[in-house]
Amino acid sequence: MSWRPNHTQSVFVLIAAVVAFPFFGGASATTVMALGGLYAIVAIGLNLLVGYAGKISFGHNAFMALGAYASGILTVTYDWSPLAAMLAATAGSGLVAFVIGAPILRVRGHYLAMITLAFAQIVIIVSTRWTEVTGGLTGIPGVPDFSILGFAFDTKQKMYYLIWFVTIVLFLLSFRIVDSRFGRALRALGAHEAAAASLGVDVVRCRIQIFVLSAVYAALAGSLYAHFLNYVNGTFFDLSVMIQLMAILVVGGIGTLWGPLVGAVLLVWVSHSLGSYAEYSQLIFGVLYGGALLFLPRGAVGEIAARLKGTGSRLRSG
Amino acid sequence: MTPSLLIDVQGLTKTFGGVTALDKVDFSVAPGRIAGLIGPNGAGKSTFFNVLTGVLPGNGGEIRFDGKRLNGLQPHARVRLGMVRTFQKIHPFHGMTVLESVMVGCHTRGGAGMLSAMLRLPAVKAEERRFREAAEAALAFVGLGRQAQAPADALPLGHQRLLQIACGLVTDPRVMLLDEPASGLDANETARLADLLIAIRAQGKTLVLVEHDMSLVMKICDQITVLSFGRRLANGSPDEVRRNPKVIEAYLGSGEHRA
Numbered sequence: 001m002s003w004r005p006n007h008t009q010s011v012f013v014l015i016a017a018v019v020a021f022p023f024f025g026g027a028s029a030t031t032v033m034a035l036g037g038l039y040a041i042v043a044i045g046l047n048l049l050v051g052y053a054g055k056i057s058f059g060h061n062a063f064m065a066l067g068a069y070a071s072g073i074l075t076v077t078y079d080w081s082p083l084a085a086m087l088a089a090t091a092g093s094g095l096v097a098f099v100i101g102a103p104i105l106r107v108r109g110h111y112l113a114m115i116t117l118a119f120a121q122i123v124i125i126v127s128t129r130w131t132e133v134t135g136g137l138t139g140i141p142g143v144p145d146f147s148i149l150g151f152a153f154d155t156k157q158k159m160y161y162l163i164w165f166v167t168i169v170l171f172l173l174s175f176r177i178v179d180s181r182f183g184r185a186l187r188a189l190g191a192h193e194a195a196a197a198s199l200g201v202d203v204v205r206c207r208i209q210i211f212v213l214s215a216v217y218a219a220l221a222g223s224l225y226a227h228f229l230n231y232v233n234g235t236f237f238d239l240s241v242m243i244q245l246m247a248i249l250v251v252g253g254i255g256t257l258w259g260p261l262v263g264a265v266l267l268v269w270v271s272h273s274l275g276s277y278a279e280y281s282q283l284i285f286g287v288l289y290g291g292a293l294l295f296l297p298r299g300a301v302g303e304i305a306a307r308l309k310g311t312g313s314r315l316r317s318g
Numbered sequence: 319m320t321p322s323l324l325i326d327v328q329g330l331t332k333t334f335g336g337v338t339a340l341d342k343v344d345f346s347v348a349p350g351r352i353a354g355l356i357g358p359n360g361a362g363k364s365t366f367f368n369v370l371t372g373v374l375p376g377n378g379g380e381i382r383f384d385g386k387r388l389n390g391l392q393p394h395a396r397v398r399l400g401m402v403r404t405f406q407k408i409h410p411f412h413g414m415t416v417l418e419s420v421m422v423g424c425h426t427r428g429g430a431g432m433l434s435a436m437l438r439l440p441a442v443k444a445e446e447r448r449f450r451e452a453a454e455a456a457l458a459f460v461g462l463g464r465q466a467q468a469p470a471d472a473l474p475l476g477h478q479r480l481l482q483i484a485c486g487l488v489t490d491p492r493v494m495l496l497d498e499p500a501s502g503l504d505a506n507e508t509a510r511l512a513d514l515l516i517a518i519r520a521q522g523k524t525l526v527l528v529e530h531d532m533s534l535v536m537k538i539c540d541q542i543t544v545l546s547f548g549r550r551l552a553n554g555s556p557d558e559v560r561r562n563p564k565v566i567e568a569y570l571g572s573g574e575h576r577a
Binding site for chain 1: 371373392393394397398402403404405409410411412413414418419421422423424425426428430431432435436438442445446449485486489
């Protein structure tokens with residue numbers, strides 16, 4: 001099973017912790033945690049793709065960028081409402097993912113990883129050079145606060161709650177996805193493609209769907225990011241973001257549903273506490289990534305789950 | 319018009335580079351029968367299964383299933399038409415329970431997609447319940463009812479074979495193609511497998527098995543096709559095949575013909 005019997009309690013504790021955090025953490029810590037929520041949103045989708053369907057993408061930083069730029073450009077240049085811009089940004093990024101994924105996901109092998117890596121490099125380069133549209137290296141300043149029906153999320157704390165609301169909704173939806181007809185097909189094809197196909201699973205279709213969904217999550221996070229910082233810049237979404245996302249999955253526990261959440265929160269704090277050592281962040285993420293692969297191959301959550309199972313007779317009702 | 323043959327293969331050919339793995343093989347089964355496919359190692363039995371189920375494309379010939387031409391159809395589409403297979407090598411779905419694995423086999427019985435899974439509407443819940451009941455029934459039928467919550471990859475080999483059959487059964491197939499279902503089983507397990515296959519036939523399903531265990535094949539099959547070096551060597555009832563001199567030669571070698 002994908003979760004322990006105390007799932008409801010764990011979720012309740014999570015929600016309580018998220019709600020209470022700003023009251024104890026202070027403004028700066030709340031900003032860090034909001035960033036953690038943004039990373040978690042991307043990681044939740046990426047985990048469904050990588051951890052369950054077994055396909056690797058190195059382009060999710062680019063889908064974040066697409067979401068952020070689309071929101072930024074539509075709200076600043078074209079004066080769209082933030083909500084309409086966000087819907088267009090996520091739908092548009094999903095469409096881009098479909099165009100990229102549909103041909104590549106038909107073939108076996110690691111083509112998706114290579115093509116998405118190339119795609120991401122192109123997106124980032126274009127975003128910093130196409131000055132008329134993206135503002136080039138200056139980026140897009142003055143992105144308005146996010147608002148829904150006149151209610152403005154005009155403080156970092158309000159944005160924190162919005163971001164974590166989205167994070168928790170997507171987190172809970174991931175349980176539904178994994179435990180469904182679609183989710184079982186996904187897990188089966190991730191475990192063994194031919195065996196899944198032999199039971200009637202349309203492998204290509206499932207893979208395209210989950211790739212598009214994960215890209216939509218990334219774009220949604222990017223769009224929220226733009227409104228959170230009131231600013232968009234392509235350098236926010238370079239390859240190091242993708243490396244950090246992979247580290248989140250591996251450290252948190254790839255193919256576990258709590259993994260992306262735990263990994264994202266851990267990694268933003270590591271990143272934040274580097275302070276003046278920030279220039280070594282790549283090195284430190286590399287060490288974390290390698291260390292997790294060597295010593296905690298199931299990630300933090302996978303390891304804890306396995307320990308709980310080991311002593312399961314007492315912990316589980318039966 | 320209902321065709322009298324459920325599977326009708328004519329002149330099936332498959333080449334790998336210069337090697338002809340299947341050379342104009344004919345094969346047919348009427349509904350409700352158990353057909354055996356035997357032959358020495360390398361005779362092309364597994365290749366035949368792979369082309370029949372769409373895992374490999376063929377180079378020539380025609381496959382008809384219940385009168386419909388299957389050539390070019392993807393494996394998953396053939397499952398929808400009622401043709402399901404198992405593999406000689408077991409491929410348990412890591413990370414899934416036995417029950418969940420069998421529920422994968424319910425895939426073609428429903429239509430809930432990614433978005434409806436997220437919304438989990440009443441119709442989706444009802445479908446899940448149907449899947450669960452069908453999977454539990456299939457597990458009980460093959461004798462794995464008590465293992466439903468075990469991790470799929472923790473089952474011993476004998477149970478893995480039964481799990482494969484349960485997965486196939488819930489697709490509600492008209493024909494099941496079993497690739498060496500008895501391989502790795504002991505005599506007791508093989509005897510129980512024979513009973514199980516006969517019980518499946520009694521439900522009106524058709525079975526085709528590739529098998530090395532001759533006593534099993536001779537015991538349960540209504541008809542046997544012998545392949546050798548990619549060609550059909552013989553075809554007929556177990557008694558006819560057993561007495562066929564070409565079959566004896568293929569299996570025992572051609573010592574008496576040596577000059």
